[in-house]
Amino acid sequence: MAKLRERLKNKDDKGSRIGFGEHSDPQILTLLRSNEVEGLQIQSFSDSSVWTTVKADPSAFFINVGDTLQAMTNGRFVSVRHRAMLDAHRKRMSTIFFAAPSLQTLIYPLPEMVTHDNPQRYRPYTWAEYKRIMYSLRLATNRLELFVSDSKDSKAFMR
Numbered sequence: 001m002a003k004l005r006e007r008l009k010n011k012d013d014k015g016s017r018i019g020f021g022e023h024s025d026p027q028i029l030t031l032l033r034s035n036e037v038e039g040l041q042i043q044s045f046s047d048s049s050v051w052t053t054v055k056a057d058p059s060a061f062f063i064n065v066g067d068t069l070q071a072m073t074n075g076r077f078v079s080v081r082h083r084a085m086l087d088a089h090r091k092r093m094s095t096i097f098f099a100a101p102s103l104q105t106l107i108y109p110l111p112e113m114v115t116h117d118n119p120q121r122y123r124p125y126t127w128a129e130y131k132r133i134m135y136s137l138r139l140a141t142n143r144l145e146l147f148v149s150d151s152k153d154s155k156a157f158m159r
Protein backbone atom coordinates (compact mmCIF):
# COMPACT_ATOMS: atom_id res chain seq x y z
CA MET A 1 0.00 0.00 0.00
CA ALA A 2 2.80 2.39 0.94
CA LYS A 3 4.48 1.58 -2.37
CA LEU A 4 1.31 2.34 -4.32
CA ARG A 5 0.91 5.65 -2.51
CA GLU A 6 4.52 6.52 -3.33
CA ARG A 7 3.98 5.66 -7.00
CA LEU A 8 0.91 7.87 -7.22
CA LYS A 9 2.79 10.69 -5.50
CA ASN A 10 5.59 10.48 -8.04
CA LYS A 11 3.27 10.54 -11.04
CA ASP A 12 4.16 14.13 -11.75
CA ASP A 13 6.08 16.96 -10.15
CA LYS A 14 3.21 18.24 -8.00
CA GLY A 15 1.96 14.83 -6.98
CA SER A 16 -1.32 15.49 -8.77
CA ARG A 17 -3.24 12.70 -10.44
CA ILE A 18 -5.37 12.35 -13.53
CA GLY A 19 -9.05 12.95 -12.87
CA PHE A 20 -10.30 12.62 -16.44
CA GLY A 21 -7.94 10.97 -18.91
CA GLU A 22 -6.57 12.22 -22.22
CA HIS A 23 -9.06 12.55 -25.06
CA SER A 24 -10.40 14.88 -27.72
CA ASP A 25 -13.97 16.12 -27.51
CA PRO A 26 -16.11 14.49 -30.22
CA GLN A 27 -18.56 17.38 -30.71
CA ILE A 28 -18.27 20.64 -32.72
CA LEU A 29 -17.27 23.09 -29.98
CA THR A 30 -16.82 22.92 -26.21
CA LEU A 31 -17.35 25.92 -23.92
CA LEU A 32 -15.81 25.36 -20.51
CA ARG A 33 -15.72 27.49 -17.43
CA SER A 34 -14.09 26.48 -14.15
CA ASN A 35 -13.46 27.84 -10.69
CA GLU A 36 -10.06 29.20 -9.65
CA VAL A 37 -8.46 25.76 -9.30
CA GLU A 38 -6.20 24.70 -12.16
CA GLY A 39 -6.50 21.21 -13.65
CA LEU A 40 -7.17 21.35 -17.36
CA GLN A 41 -4.12 20.47 -19.47
CA ILE A 42 -3.65 20.39 -23.24
CA GLN A 43 -1.33 18.05 -25.08
CA SER A 44 1.43 19.28 -27.38
CA PHE A 45 0.86 18.40 -31.07
CA SER A 46 4.51 17.56 -31.58
CA ASP A 47 5.25 15.67 -28.36
CA SER A 48 2.47 13.69 -26.69
CA SER A 49 4.39 13.57 -23.41
CA VAL A 50 4.24 17.37 -23.06
CA TRP A 51 1.18 18.83 -21.31
CA THR A 52 0.46 22.52 -20.77
CA THR A 53 -1.73 23.61 -17.87
CA VAL A 54 -4.47 26.05 -18.81
CA LYS A 55 -4.44 29.05 -16.47
CA ALA A 56 -7.47 29.01 -14.21
CA ASP A 57 -9.64 32.08 -14.79
CA PRO A 58 -13.20 31.91 -13.45
CA SER A 59 -14.11 34.97 -15.53
CA ALA A 60 -13.12 33.38 -18.86
CA PHE A 61 -14.41 30.68 -21.14
CA PHE A 62 -12.15 28.02 -22.59
CA ILE A 63 -13.29 27.24 -26.15
CA ASN A 64 -12.23 23.91 -27.52
CA VAL A 65 -12.43 22.63 -31.12
CA GLY A 66 -13.99 19.16 -31.26
CA ASP A 67 -13.52 16.28 -33.71
CA THR A 68 -16.62 17.31 -35.71
CA LEU A 69 -15.23 20.79 -36.41
CA GLN A 70 -11.92 19.22 -37.41
CA ALA A 71 -13.79 17.05 -39.94
CA MET A 72 -15.92 19.98 -41.19
CA THR A 73 -12.84 22.16 -41.72
CA ASN A 74 -11.00 19.25 -43.37
CA GLY A 75 -8.32 19.34 -40.68
CA ARG A 76 -7.73 23.10 -40.70
CA PHE A 77 -9.02 23.46 -37.11
CA VAL A 78 -7.57 20.75 -34.92
CA SER A 79 -9.38 18.98 -32.10
CA VAL A 80 -6.93 19.42 -29.25
CA ARG A 81 -6.27 16.51 -26.90
CA HIS A 82 -6.67 17.39 -23.25
CA ARG A 83 -7.15 15.93 -19.76
CA ALA A 84 -8.13 17.12 -16.29
CA MET A 85 -5.87 16.71 -13.27
CA LEU A 86 -6.94 16.41 -9.66
CA ASP A 87 -5.66 18.88 -7.11
CA ALA A 88 -4.56 17.20 -3.89
CA HIS A 89 -5.94 19.99 -1.70
CA ARG A 90 -8.59 21.99 -3.49
CA LYS A 91 -11.80 21.09 -5.27
CA ARG A 92 -11.99 21.97 -8.93
CA MET A 93 -15.36 22.52 -10.50
CA SER A 94 -15.98 22.97 -14.20
CA THR A 95 -19.16 23.60 -16.15
CA ILE A 96 -19.16 22.50 -19.75
CA PHE A 97 -21.43 23.04 -22.74
CA PHE A 98 -20.89 20.72 -25.71
CA ALA A 99 -22.29 21.93 -29.04
CA ALA A 100 -23.20 18.88 -31.11
CA PRO A 101 -25.28 18.28 -34.25
CA SER A 102 -28.54 16.32 -34.28
CA LEU A 103 -28.16 12.54 -34.62
CA GLN A 104 -28.99 12.28 -38.34
CA THR A 105 -26.88 15.27 -39.44
CA LEU A 106 -24.43 14.33 -42.16
CA ILE A 107 -20.95 15.57 -41.32
CA TYR A 108 -18.38 16.05 -44.07
CA PRO A 109 -15.57 18.46 -44.94
CA LEU A 110 -17.10 21.70 -46.23
CA PRO A 111 -16.40 22.19 -49.97
CA GLU A 112 -14.63 25.51 -49.23
CA MET A 113 -12.10 23.60 -47.11
CA VAL A 114 -11.28 20.98 -49.73
CA THR A 115 -8.64 22.05 -52.22
CA HIS A 116 -6.12 20.56 -54.58
CA ASP A 117 -3.42 20.90 -51.91
CA ASN A 118 -5.69 19.68 -49.12
CA PRO A 119 -7.90 16.93 -50.63
CA GLN A 120 -10.86 15.61 -48.71
CA ARG A 121 -9.50 13.98 -45.57
CA TYR A 122 -12.67 12.53 -44.03
CA ARG A 123 -15.56 10.58 -45.45
CA PRO A 124 -19.14 11.72 -44.77
CA TYR A 125 -20.76 10.23 -41.66
CA THR A 126 -23.68 10.92 -39.37
CA TRP A 127 -23.31 12.07 -35.79
CA ALA A 128 -25.21 8.91 -34.76
CA GLU A 129 -22.56 6.77 -36.48
CA TYR A 130 -19.74 8.71 -34.85
CA LYS A 131 -21.29 8.37 -31.39
CA ARG A 132 -21.88 4.65 -31.84
CA ILE A 133 -18.24 4.04 -32.78
CA MET A 134 -16.95 6.40 -30.12
CA TYR A 135 -18.77 4.60 -27.29
CA SER A 136 -17.32 1.27 -28.42
CA LEU A 137 -13.76 2.58 -28.04
CA ARG A 138 -11.54 3.69 -25.19
CA LEU A 139 -11.65 7.37 -24.24
CA ALA A 140 -8.10 8.04 -25.48
CA THR A 141 -8.62 6.52 -28.95
CA ASN A 142 -8.26 8.87 -31.89
CA ARG A 143 -11.63 7.96 -33.47
CA LEU A 144 -11.48 10.53 -36.27
CA GLU A 145 -8.67 8.43 -37.76
CA LEU A 146 -11.32 5.78 -38.49
CA PHE A 147 -13.20 8.24 -40.72
CA VAL A 148 -10.29 9.18 -42.96
CA SER A 149 -11.29 9.12 -46.66
CA ASP A 150 -10.07 6.51 -49.08
CA SER A 151 -7.85 8.26 -51.59
CA LYS A 152 -10.16 7.17 -54.45
CA ASP A 153 -13.09 9.29 -53.22
CA SER A 154 -10.98 12.11 -51.82
CA LYS A 155 -11.86 14.49 -54.66
CA ALA A 156 -15.63 14.02 -54.35
CA PHE A 157 -16.20 17.24 -52.42
CA MET A 158 -13.49 19.35 -54.05
CA ARG A 159 -14.58 22.67 -55.48
Ligand SMILES: O=C(O)CCC(=O)C(=O)O
Pocket residue numbers: 020025032034039040082083084094096
Ligand atom coordinates in the same frame (compact mmCIF):
# COMPACT_ATOMS: atom_id res chain seq x y z
O1 LIG B 1 -13.20 19.05 -16.33
C1 LIG B 1 -12.60 19.55 -17.25
O2 LIG B 1 -12.06 20.63 -17.18
C2 LIG B 1 -12.47 18.83 -18.57
C3 LIG B 1 -13.48 17.73 -18.77
C4 LIG B 1 -13.49 17.30 -20.20
O3 LIG B 1 -12.53 17.45 -20.89
C5 LIG B 1 -14.69 16.72 -20.79
O4 LIG B 1 -15.68 16.48 -20.07
O5 LIG B 1 -14.70 16.50 -22.01
Ligand SMILES: [Fe+2]
Pocket residue numbers: 023024025082
Ligand atom coordinates in the same frame (compact mmCIF):
# COMPACT_ATOMS: atom_id res chain seq x y z
FE1 LIG C 1 -12.96 17.09 -22.95
